[in-house]
Amino acid sequence: MDRFLFLTFGGLSTGAVYAAFALALVLIWRAARLVNFAQGAMAVATAYVGYAVASATGSYWLGLGAAVLAGLLLGALVERVLMRFVGHANPLNEVIVALGLVLLIQAVLGMVFGNGYRPAAAPFDTDALTLGGVAALSPYDLWVLGAVLVVVVLLALLFTRTPIGLRMRAAAFAPEVSRLLGVDVSRMLTLGWALAAAVGALAGMLVVPTGLGLHPHAMDLVFVVAFTAAVVGGLDSPAGAVVGGLLVGLILSYVTGYLGPDTTPLAVLVLLLAVLLVRPGGLFSSAKARHV
Amino acid sequence: MTAVLEVEAVSAGYGPVPVLRDVTFEVPAGTIAAVLGANGAGKTTLLRTLSGLLRPTGGRVRFDGADLRGVRVERLVRRGLAHVPEGRGVVAELTVEENLRLGGLWRSDRVDARRAQDEVYELFPPLARRRRHAGHQLSGGERQMLALGRALIARPRLLLLDEPSLGLAPKVTAQIMALLRRLCDERGLTVLLVEQNVRSALSVADQGVVMSLGRVVTAAPAGRLRDDDQLRHAYLGF
Numbered sequence: 001m002d003r004f005l006f007l008t009f010g011g012l013s014t015g016a017v018y019a020a021f022a023l024a025l026v027l028i029w030r031a032a033r034l035v036n037f038a039q040g041a042m043a044v045a046t047a048y049v050g051y052a053v054a055s056a057t058g059s060y061w062l063g064l065g066a067a068v069l070a071g072l073l074l075g076a077l078v079e080r081v082l083m084r085f086v087g088h089a090n091p092l093n094e095v096i097v098a099l100g101l102v103l104l105i106q107a108v109l110g111m112v113f114g115n116g117y118r119p120a121a122a123p124f125d126t127d128a129l130t131l132g133g134v135a136a137l138s139p140y141d142l143w144v145l146g147a148v149l150v151v152v153v154l155l156a157l158l159f160t161r162t163p164i165g166l167r168m169r170a171a172a173f174a175p176e177v178s179r180l181l182g183v184d185v186s187r188m189l190t191l192g193w194a195l196a197a198a199v200g201a202l203a204g205m206l207v208v209p210t211g212l213g214l215h216p217h218a219m220d221l222v223f224v225v226a227f228t229a230a231v232v233g234g235l236d237s238p239a240g241a242v243v244g245g246l247l248v249g250l251i252l253s254y255v256t257g258y259l260g261p262d263t264t265p266l267a268v269l270v271l272l273l274a275v276l277l278v279r280p281g282g283l284f285s286s287a288k289a290r291h292v
Numbered sequence: 293m294t295a296v297l298e299v300e301a302v303s304a305g306y307g308p309v310p311v312l313r314d315v316t317f318e319v320p321a322g323t324i325a326a327v328l329g330a331n332g333a334g335k336t337t338l339l340r341t342l343s344g345l346l347r348p349t350g351g352r353v354r355f356d357g358a359d360l361r362g363v364r365v366e367r368l369v370r371r372g373l374a375h376v377p378e379g380r381g382v383v384a385e386l387t388v389e390e391n392l393r394l395g396g397l398w399r400s401d402r403v404d405a406r407r408a409q410d411e412v413y414e415l416f417p418p419l420a421r422r423r424r425h426a427g428h429q430l431s432g433g434e435r436q437m438l439a440l441g442r443a444l445i446a447r448p449r450l451l452l453l454d455e456p457s458l459g460l461a462p463k464v465t466a467q468i469m470a471l472l473r474r475l476c477d478e479r480g481l482t483v484l485l486v487e488q489n490v491r492s493a494l495s496v497a498d499q500g501v502v503m504s505l506g507r508v509v510t511a512a513p514a515g516r517l518r519d520d521d522q523l524r525h526a527y528l529g530f
Contacts, residue, residue, distance in 0.1 A: 166394055177381055180368075180369065181442070
């Protein structure tokens with residue numbers, strides 16, 4: 001029972017990171033109708049910036065801010081100079097370009113920072129606190145859960161309560177109508193990419209210290225897991241991304257805990273396949289709403 | 293009377309295929325012009341070209357005397373040109389309230405934008421009752437009201453309307469036509485209306501612009517098109 005609780009807490013903590021990362025994927029899917037396969041590599045790049053700033057200034061928090069800022073810029077840049085010019089006629093075009101971007105980013109990171117592991121310190125203790133004899137969450141887990149919660153709430157407020165959020169939603173759902181109503185759809189698209197990459201940067205900063213280490217391929221598996229989480233929740237649904245992230249975090253925590261860490265990548269793929277076979281729209285898909 | 297909209301020898305199309313050829317007509321301020329013609333005559337393409345969604349391959353569009361070439365679509369509403377596109381004008385995923393707010397977001401006069409929104413609810417009581425409903429939950433008539441009402445929030449001087457009567461009950465169509473007439477007479481609104489429903493369009497319009505295969509075959513006062521049997525037979529086929 002203690003072990004089950006321990007795995008549950010651990011699953012929620014890693015699940016929160018998957019949720020944030022899946023949310024970044026959903027943001028871009030909603031804005032541009034494409035899965036950003038370069039999300040992982042972009043997050044790694046911003047994490048390098050974050051830890052470079054952190055080690056130069058000695059402050060994790062300045063590093064975190066730098067990573068998020070780098071995410072905003074990188075997202076806007078990728079949209080403005082690359083994705084904007086990719087034809088939408090064939091969905092494969094965007095996938096190929098994104099995969100090319102992954103290779104480019106990983107190569108550049110390797111050239112600049114080297115391909116080895118670099119230390120990435122956590123801002124809080126990662127040893128679990130024991131509550132009533134049960135190893136529960138570590139201070140770092142609490143920070144992860146809190147940070148993701150804040151981001152989710154802020155994004156929800158942005159999209160439902162502010163004029164810019166209304167513009168972004170309208171531009172995503174009905175670009176032509178939005179332009180006729182004076183919405184600068186092209187700017188909203190850039191903003192969507194910037195926001196998504198910033199959320200991805202935060203997720204990257206959160207996940208790197210959890211035993212992953214910082215290297216150019218650090219987010220490869222995390223990306224696959226987060227993609228699975230986004231598909232579980234339905235690519236269209238931010239709430240789905242959060243629930244999907246936590247759910248996948250829990251499932252993988254149990255699988256790793258009871259069956260061993262070697263089975264984790266396999267479990268991810270099985271889960272992805274199962275969801276695509278049984279409920280391709282995801283748990284929270286709004287297929288009905290779009291069926292007009 | 294000065295023309296709010298002047299269309300001079302406009303040609304446009306998709307790819308190499310021309311859909312509009314040499315289209316010329318003008319709409320005086322405060323009047324309603326109805327663009328009539330069979331399916332495929334180029335009516336919707338004409339509206340899309342006027343609002344800049346489609347780039348003309350030739351000719352010139354003037355709005356209030358100013359050439360619209362090179363003006364970005366999203367700037368037009370600020371100049372007083374509102375386009376209600378065919379069928380899908382309502383953002384189905386947003387609520388009625390959000391659709392209306394969207395229509396006034398660009399306005400710096402927040403107070404008047406708010407007032408315009410209240411006016412739309414007064415004008416179309418069904419919308420007021422369904423504020424929190426999503427666009428896809430509305431009936432065809434309610435959607436048309438919402439699209440039209442949202443355009444009015446911009447307080448436009450020129451309104452481009454694509455098939456406002458499509459799928460509507462005759463009674464609702466008559467209400468909308470009467471409303472357009474009133475807005476023209478009371479506020480000096482100018483309307484360019486694309487319609488399949490020739491009788492209902494001519495009942496309210498000042499001018500009829502008849503199109504066939506991408507060309508304007510005749511532009512005449514609506515009264516003449518309505519009453520002159522020969523003209524009607526020749527151009528409208530009934």
